[in-house]
Amino acid sequence: MTDAPKNLLRPLPASLPEERVDVLTPPGAVRVERIVSTGHASPPGFWYDQREAEWVAVLQGAGRIAYDDGSEEELRAGDHTFIPAGRRHRVAWTTPDGPTVWLAVFYEG
Amino acid sequence: MTDAPKNLLRPLPASLPEERVDVLTPPGAVRVERIVSTGHASPPGFWYDQREAEWVAVLQGAGRIAYDDGSEEELRAGDHTFIPAGRRHRVAWTTPDGPTVWLAVFYEG
Secondary structure: OOOOOOEOOOOOOOOOOOOEEEEOOOOOOEEEEEEEEOOOOOOOOOOEOOOOEEEEEEEEOEEEEEEOOOOEEEEEOOEEEEEOOOOOEEEEEEOOOOOEEEEEEEEOO | OOOOOOEOOOOOOOOOOOOEEEEOOOOOOEEEEEEEEOOOOOOOOOOEOOOOEEEEEEEEOEEEEEEOOOOEEEEEOOEEEEEOOOOOEEEEEEOOOOOEEEEEEEEOO
């Protein structure tokens, strides 16, 4: 957290070898993360299966979350969604046109 | 939450009689709120004195948080800060030049 970015939106890297995750909160019951993707997606067949609930927004760029029931949800700047604990999901796509900034709040709900 | 805005940034009201608060998460251990200010500040002499910790960011616009030790912190789009439970604070100022969008995460930490 000491090295957390002071600003969520600048500066942003134009491209990254892999997603960059910064934790923005002190250790505790809740973890706020900024995640920067530059065209990244979850590996094929990979699913997040979390014990924690997740509230997530896209602050810049665009991304698509796929769920294991076959549905997908596209988030553009300002869009947000809630993923209950145990709902399997993956990042199906993020825009290749510049960085996508996710803001995610994880907690045991 | 049913009436929560689908998008954090649009549409935004140009002016509001008072701050508008929308809760974005289902009832639980954590409350994510979007707060829209259009030049509002806390009433003189009023202090938030919360049992909950608060992580807060400004997504658009600008605002200034004052603490009861006399310090102030200005947040512009993308800036964020953490306010421990019990740290008395107030909103000293938000820009009169259009809406300021705060994103706040409250939890017992």
